[in-house]
Amino acid sequence: MRSRIPGLRALVIPAAIAAGLSGLATAGPAQAETAANAAPSVSTRVAAYQTEPGEPDVTSPNLLSAGSFEQSIAGWQRLAPSGGTVNWADYNTAFGAPAPAYDGTGYLAVNTDTAGGSVYQDVPAYGAGGVYQASVWLSSQSGSASGVFCLWSLSSTNTSLCSPYSVDSATGYQNYVLIFGVPLQAGTLRFQVYPTANGGTTDMDAASLVRIA
Helix, strand or coil, rough: CEEECCCCCCCCCCHHHHHEECECCCHHHHHHHHHCCCCHHHHCEEEEEEECCCCCCCCCCCCCCCCCCCCCCCCCCCCCCCCCCEEEEEEEHCCCCCCCCCCCCCEEEEECCCCEEEEEEEEEEECCCCEEEEEEEEEEEECEEEEEEEEEECCCCCCEEEEEEEECCCCCEEHHHHHHHHCCCEEEEEEEECCCCCCCEEEEEEEEEEECC
């Protein structure tokens, strides 16, 4: 079943930014928790990503805690499906780190050995409905890494907006941005990164979630 979320806005983007559009999947009430905890099917999502340096042009406060990972991962959690493992480390380049940070000295490194393994942060929706921008800078600890970056709206019916990512330590950090129109009944938003199982270590930095409309 395909649905369209009211208020979904396109990015105003330079030519170097690629965007792909497809259907947006939803999950019924009985599937709500399962859907949010499972690796999403990227082919049924809307994806938009930015491959040039540049900061999102927004002035609203960042709803995420410790989005820059400067000696803190407060608010962040790991999600490992049964029998799986999610490894993470909050590195600080001032004290020695295996890779650079994008901004400041801190970054979060994460990998997993199972599909659906992820790191996430849940925050209350800022009022009813609205349009949110989720942004994160991603790279690889060494070599290549891949996965899926998602923003979920959690309620009696879950919806999500996701972008696949593929990064390499040789080219450094790339910015992935999601613009998501949230249903009126949404109570919680989940910012979530799913590294590919045994697909390298993803480095995360400068994560933000802001309401833009």
